Amino acid sequence: MATFELYRRSSIGMCLTETLDEMVSSGTLSPELAIQVLMQFDKSMTEALETQVKSKVSIKGHLHTYRFCDNVWTFILQDATFKSEDCHDQVKRVKIVACDSKLLTQ
Numbered sequence: 469m470a471t472f473e474l475y476r477r478s479s480i481g482m483c484l485t486e487t488l489d490e491m492v493s494s495g496t497l498s499p500e501l502a503i504q505v506l507m508q509f510d511k512s513m514t515e516a517l518e519t520q521v522k523s524k525v526s527i528k529g530h531l532h533t534y535r536f537c538d539n540v541w542t543f544i545l546q547d548a549t550f551k552s553e554d555c556h557d558q559v560k561r562v563k564i565v566a567c568d569s570k571l572l573t574q
Contacts, residue, residue, distance in 0.1 A: 472510065472514065472567055473506075473510055474540075474565055474567065475509070475510060475513040475514070476506065476509070476510070477565075478513075481509065481513075484505070484506070484509055485506070488502040488505060488506065489502075518569075523552055523553070523554075524552065525550055525551065525552045526550075526551045526552075527545065527548055527549070527550055527551075527562075527564075528548065528549045528551075529545035529546060529547055529548030529549060529562070530545065530546045530547055530548075531543065531544075531545060532544040532545065532546045532561075539567065539568055540565060540566070540567050541564075541565070541566040541567075542563065542564070542565050542566075543563070543564040543566075544561070544562075544563050544564075545561070545562050545564065546560065546561050547560065548561075548562045
């Protein structure tokens with residue numbers, strides 16, 4: 469199963485990376501094992517988002533910037549509103565990165 473590494477830029481991914489770096493620096497963990505942990509994290513995040521997330525959200529906002537590079541869309545929205553069945557949240561600025569999941573099967 470191929471995966472994207474973009475989930476490493478999420479809050480939980482950044483914390484995991486920092487923790488692994490500290491463990492490698494202190495000699496608690498080998499660099500090879502740290503890489504294997506990150507690869508498993510990529511697989512687990514991809515699988516969890518595909519199988520466990522069922523809710524839908526609509527997003528409205530002012531499009532500040534958009535970009536399409538290497539089959540990855542990046543959108544920067546300002547004054548965005550997120551609506552789902554349960555909640556309604558507003559944020560001042562949000563960055564959305566979208567990749568085509570069909571690229572994983574190639």
